Every structure is written in C-alpha cells, then in structure tokens.
Amino acid sequence: MRRAASPPADAAMATFPVAEAQIVALFMEAIAYGIYLVTLGLCARALFWGRAAARGRHHWPLIAVALAMFVFATLDVAFGLRHVLDAFIFYRGPGGPDAEFENISYWVNVMKTVDTQIMTLIGDGMLIYRCYIIFSHARKWLVVAVPALLWVGNAGISGAIIYITATLRKDALLSVAALSPLLNAFLVITLVTNLLTTGLIVWKISAVDREAARWKLSSVAGDGSTPPHGRTRLAQVVRIIIESGALYTALVLVTFGTELAGSNAVYGVSDVMIMTVGISFNLIIVRVDRRADATETAQATQNRASIPLHFRAERSQATLGIEVTVDRVVARDVEAGSMIKDSVSVVSMPKTQWEAM
Numbered sequence: 001m002r003r004a005a006s007p008p009a010d011a012a013m014a015t016f017p018v019a020e021a022q023i024v025a026l027f028m029e030a031i032a033y034g035i036y037l038v039t040l041g042l043c044a045r046a047l048f049w050g051r052a053a054a055r056g057r058h059h060w061p062l063i064a065v066a067l068a069m070f071v072f073a074t075l076d077v078a079f080g081l082r083h084v085l086d087a088f089i090f091y092r093g094p095g096g097p098d099a100e101f102e103n104i105s106y107w108v109n110v111m112k113t114v115d116t117q118i119m120t121l122i123g124d125g126m127l128i129y130r131c132y133i134i135f136s137h138a139r140k141w142l143v144v145a146v147p148a149l150l151w152v153g154n155a156g157i158s159g160a161i162i163y164i165t166a167t168l169r170k171d172a173l174l175s176v177a178a179l180s181p182l183l184n185a186f187l188v189i190t191l192v193t194n195l196l197t198t199g200l201i202v203w204k205i206s207a208v209d210r211e212a213a214r215w216k217l218s219s220v221a222g223d224g225s226t227p228p229h230g231r232t233r234l235a236q237v238v239r240i241i242i243e244s245g246a247l248y249t250a251l252v253l254v255t256f257g258t259e260l261a262g263s264n265a266v267y268g269v270s271d272v273m274i275m276t277v278g279i280s281f282n283l284i285i286v287r288v289d290r291r292a293d294a295t296e297t298a299q300a301t302q303n304r305a306s307i308p309l310h311f312r313a314e315r316s317q318a319t320l321g322i323e324v325t326v327d328r329v330v331a332r333d334v335e336a337g338s339m340i341k342d343s344v345s346v347v348s349m350p351k352t353q354w355e356a357m
Contacts, residue, residue: 019087019097021264026080028268032275033077039282040070046289062285065126069119069278076115076274083108104165104179113165116274117158120190123248123277124151127197134204147197154189157182180259187256194252198245205238240287248273248280 047063086108087097095102103109128151132144161182168178251273258266 016264017098018101018264018267021267022080022084022087022097022101025267025271026077026084029077029080029271029275032272032279033073036073036275036278036282039279039286040066042286043282046286050289061129065122066281066285069122069281072115072119072122073275073278076112076119076271079108079112079115080271083112105168110162110166113162116270117162117186119274119277120186121151121155121158123281124154124190124193124197126281127194127201127245131197131200134201143200144197147193147200150189150193150196154186154193157186157189161186183259184256187252187259191249191252191256194245194249198241198249201241202238205241206235209235209238237288240284244280244283244287247283248276251276 043066047059047066083101083106086106087100091097091100093099100106128144128147131147132141135141135143161179164178164182251269255266255269255273258269
C-alpha cells in the first residue's frame with residue numbers, strides 16, 4: 001500500500017523508519033519480481049506452446065491478462081527504484097530521504113499506488129472470471145453476482161485511494177487518517193472476494209468430480225454407491241487452485257496486519273503482494289497445463305507383457321490342448337499410480353503338440 005508515514009512520535013514508525021522501509025521494500029520486490037519472471041516464462045510456454053496451443057487454440061484473454069500483469073509489475077519495480085534514487089541521490093531539500101518519501105502526492109508515489117490497485121483488481125477479476133466460466137455451463141452464473149459486486153465496490157475504493165494520493169498535499173498525519181480506512185476496506189474486500197470465489201470454484205469442481213465418479217461406478221456396478229476416494233484429474237485441479245489461492249491470500253493477510261499495526265513494513269509486504277498476484281495467476285496456468293500433459297502421456301504410454309499360462313484339458317479322448325495367454329497392459333502414471341488391465345486369449349492346438357510342450 002502506498003502511504004506516507006506519520007511523524008517519529010509513532011513507536012511503530014520510529015523503530016522502522018520510512019527510508020529504511022523503502023530500501024528493504026525494493027529488495028523484497030526485486031526478489032519477488034525474479035520469481036515472477038520465472039513463472040511468467042513457464043506461463044508463456046504453456047499459453048503459446050502448450051497442449052491447447054498445439055491444437056491451434058490460443059487463449060487470447062489469458063494472454064492479454066498475462067501481458068498486462070507483466071507491464072504493471074515491471075513498472076512497479078521501476079518506480080520503486082526511481083523513488084529510492086530521488087530520495088537518496090537527487091533530493092537536496094530539508095528533511096533528507098524521509099521527507100521525500102513522506103511526500104505522498106509525489107508522482108512516483110502516485111504511480112506505485114496505481115500499480116498496486118490495478119494489479120490487485122486484475123487478479124481478483126480473473127478469479128471472478130474463472131468462477132463465471134465454471135458456473136455458466138450449469139446456467140448458474142448468478143452465483144458470481146456477489147463477488148462481482150464486491151469487485152465493483154473495490155474498484156470504486158481504488159479510485160478514491162488514487163485520487164486522495166494524487167491530490168492530498170497535507171502533512172503525514174492527515175494523509176494517514178484519510179487513507180487508512182480506505183486501505184483497510186480495500187484489503188478486507190480483496191480478502192473476502194478471494195476466499196469466496198476460490199471456495200465456489202473448489203466446491204463446483206469437487207461436486208462435478210464426485211458426480212462423475214458416482215456415475216462411473218453405478219454404470220459398472222449397477223448401484224449408486226460412492227467410489228473410494230482417488231486422485232482424479234479434477235481433484236488435482238482443485239488442489240492446484242487451493243494452493244495458488246492460498247499464496248495470494250496469505251500475502252493479503254500479512255499486508256492487512258501490517259497496515260493495522262501502522263508499521264512501515266507495509267511497503268515491503270504490499271510490494272511482494274503485487275508480485276504474488278502475477279505468480280498465482282501464472283502457476284495455475286502452468287500446473288493445469290502440465291497436469292493435462294501428464295494425463296495424456298500416461299494414457300498414451302503403455303507397457304505390454306505377455307505371460308503364457310498352460311492348462312491341461314482333462315477330457316476323455318481329448319484331441320486338443322489349450323494354451324491361455326494373458327496380455328497385461330500397464331498404463332503408468334508417476335503421480336496417480338499404475339492402471340493394469342488383463343486380456344485373455346485362448347488358442348487351441350493338436351494334442352500331440354500340447355503333450356510335447
């Protein structure tokens with residue numbers, strides 16, 4: 001979150017001055033940006049050369065979102081570096097670097113606020129979009145009405161935060177009093193939207209997975225009993241969504257905690273949160289694409305072994321012997337285990353040949 005620090009009378013601010021906090025924030029964001037770039041490269045590979053792209057289908061909306069996130073993430077790092085240079089190198093006024101950083105309406109500070117708000121809104125918007133796509137097939141897209149309204153409300157709060165940051169040219173105490181309620185409301189709505197949409201997606205996919213497993217079992221066994229739990233493909237997707245969402249949710253919680261505590265550590269954790277939005281987005285695409293490839297490979301890769309089993313036919317005046325061959329087909333999947341299928345073929349042969357074996 002972009003905000004100015006209050007005077008040193010505040011104990012939390014005095015123990016972690018704003019100048020030190022900004023340098024630490026730049027360091028933390030640079031590390032997170034490097035991780036983001038790695039995941040972005042893997043995401044680009046999945047989007048342009050992955051399973052869907054190989055079939056001639058490109059997800060252009062996802063590509064556009066990934067590109068927008070890259071632009072805003074890169075700008076945020078660049079603006080952070082420029083702000084540090086301005087404070088420690090170019091600024092020659094009274095108060096030193098702290099005075100420069102506490103100028104809440106400085107254009108670099110305003111642009112970093114824009115980056116934070118837009119990146120968060122894009123991340124939340126993609127969660128709502130995924131939720132809409134999943135429920136639209138069941139014609140229950142109104143389920144996403146509440147998350148969508150929360151997103152619209154957060155967009156309005158973001159606009160207010162940006163406006164106050166750009167136009168408020170008063171002392172630091174007034175800026176904290178004006179922005180803190182909006183920042184807290186923004187983080188709470190972001191957290192609720194994230195938990196609600198992720199929960200809806202996980203619930204819907206899990207319900208479809210259970211129904212599909214029940215239908216498959218009933219079609220084989222003739223009853224509606226519930227099959228034993230297994231690591232199906234949909235279950236893996238649920239796990240991916242939960243893990244990626246948990247990463248983003250954890251950073252939102254930490255940012256909210258530091259904001260409530262009034263600590264300048266909010267600069268560092270909020271910068272990392274911006275990168276986490278892009279990292280979570282990239283990881284979902286990468287892991288789902290890899291899981292799909294692993295599933296197709298497991299279905300296509302088979303190891304065949306023929307095991308001959310001999311049986312003697314105990315029949316009077318038997319003129320034929322019998323040879324039974326069992327073909328065992330093993331579809332190997334490192335994560336899901338091995339699926340074994342046996343097929344039996346029966347071959348008859350003359351009795352003399354049978355006794356000679």
